[in-house]
Amino acid sequence: MTQNFDIPEIRTPENLVYKKTSVLTDNVLHYCPGCGHGTTHRLIAEVIEEMGIQSEVIGVAPVGCSVMAYNYFDIDMQEAAHGRAPALATAIKRVFPEKFVFTYQGDGDLAAIGTGETIHACNRGENITIIFINNAIYGMTGGQMAPTTLPDMPTSTCPYGRDVKIMGNPLKITELLAMLPGTYYVTRQAVHSPALVRRAKKAIRMAFENQKLDRGVSFIEIVSNCNSGWKLTPVQAIKWLEENMLPFYPLGDLKVNGELVKKSE
Amino acid sequence: MAKVQGDVVIDIEQCKGCELCNVACPLNVLAISAEVNSKGYHYAIKVNGNCNGCSNCAVVCPDGVITVYRAKV
Numbered sequence: 016m017t018q019n020f021d022i023p024e025i026r027t028p029e030n031l032v033y034k035k036t037s038v039l040t041d042n043v044l045h046y047c048p049g050c051g052h053g054t055t056h057r058l059i060a061e062v063i064e065e066m067g068i069q070s071e072v073i074g075v076a077p078v079g080c081s082v083m084a085y086n087y088f089d090i091d092m093q094e095a096a097h098g099r100a101p102a103l104a105t106a107i108k109r110v111f112p113e114k115f116v117f118t119y120q121g122d123g124d125l126a127a128i129g130t131g132e133t134i135h136a137c138n139r140g141e142n143i144t145i146i147f148i149n150n151a152i153y154g155m156t157g158g159q160m161a162p163t164t165l166p167d168m169p170t171s172t173c174p175y176g177r178d179v180k181i182m183g184n185p186l187k188i189t190e191l192l193a194m195l196p197g198t199y200y201v202t203r204q205a206v207h208s209p210a211l212v213r214r215a216k217k218a219i220r221m222a223f224e225n226q227k228l229d230r231g232v233s234f235i236e237i238v239s240n241c242n243s244g245w246k247l248t249p250v251q252a253i254k255w256l257e258e259n260m261l262p263f264y265p266l267g268d269l270k271v272n273g274e275l276v277k278k279s280e
Numbered sequence: 281m282a283k284v285q286g287d288v289v290i291d292i293e294q295c296k297g298c299e300l301c302n303v304a305c306p307l308n309v310l311a312i313s314a315e316v317n318s319k320g321y322h323y324a325i326k327v328n329g330n331c332n333g334c335s336n337c338a339v340v341c342p343d344g345v346i347t348v349y350r351a352k353v
Binding site: 020021022025026027030031032033034035036039043044046047048049050051052053054057206207208209212213242248249250253 | 285286287289294296297298299300302303304309321326327328329333335336338339340341342343344345346347348349350351353
């Protein structure tokens with residue numbers, strides 16, 4: 016019998032500090048336990064709620080683990096063909112220029128099959144927000160090697176680790192996109208610790224605010240974990256992420272207000 | 281000095297037992313239960329009354345199952 020530590024007398028509306036946002040529906044997320052997709056969904060929903068734009072935002076769902084993102088957001092959403100979310104978002108934004116349009120894509124969608132659409136949408140400087148979840152693997156289909164897979168990282172299609180001589184180098188698409196003139200805000204964030212989640216939320220807020228300025232693409236990469244693809248428990252996975260992913264994909268802003276951020280080191 | 285007392289409410293039916301809240305909690309209030317919910321996940325439970333309502337657990341929870349309250353007592 017477990018002891019009860021509930022304090023029901025302080026559970027009043029004026030003492031409420033944190034509650035799941037109403038922009039997310041009550042559907043249980045289908046993601047694996049501990050997946051960064053859930054946290055990112057919640058951050059986007061919180062930003063939409065804070066800005067009061069629930070009726071003015073249109074999301075574009077990708078193909079991948081987050082293919083059913085439209086079940087979880089209580090906003091207008093559209094499903095795109097694999098990798099074509101930036102092209103679809105371009106069309107939506109041009110037809111409804113007053114709406115806030117964002118795409119939500121994984122690394123297999125954005126950096127593999129959709130590289131062309133992504134690069135051209137960013138180069139044209141479409142006034143959209145792109146949220147890119149990078150977990151270095153194809154999570155949905157069983158943990159195959161993705162363009163963003165780290166060197167020597169084992170996956171189900173390279174079980175002895177990614178040999179860059181045979182399989183090529185990982186694609187740092189965020190650095191690539193920061194070089195394009197059409198991007199206005201490019202940043203890389205993570206969501207595995209409370210401080211990083213709060214910072215990522217500020218970045219997402221800024222990306223949505225930038226759409227009012229009509230200056231170009233706001234691109235946010237979220238370095239995330241894939242516990243089932245990496246064959247680790249959630250707690251082991253965030254440790255692995257800190258030790259391996261973050262040195263290769265360093266966090267921070269790459270481009271702010273259309274200007275490249277100079278690295279101090 | 282006023283003491284801050286917090287409380288968390290966990291929706292145990294939506295919890296998937298990923299333990300990220302246990303790692304994020306600075307006061308070790310949360311742990312994983314021995315029992316399972318209707319989906320077979322070991323859910324998060326409170327194991328002491330030290331919570332100060334910092335909401336770190338709720339901020340990292342991927343499924344948004346934690347509601348946080350904080351009051352001065």
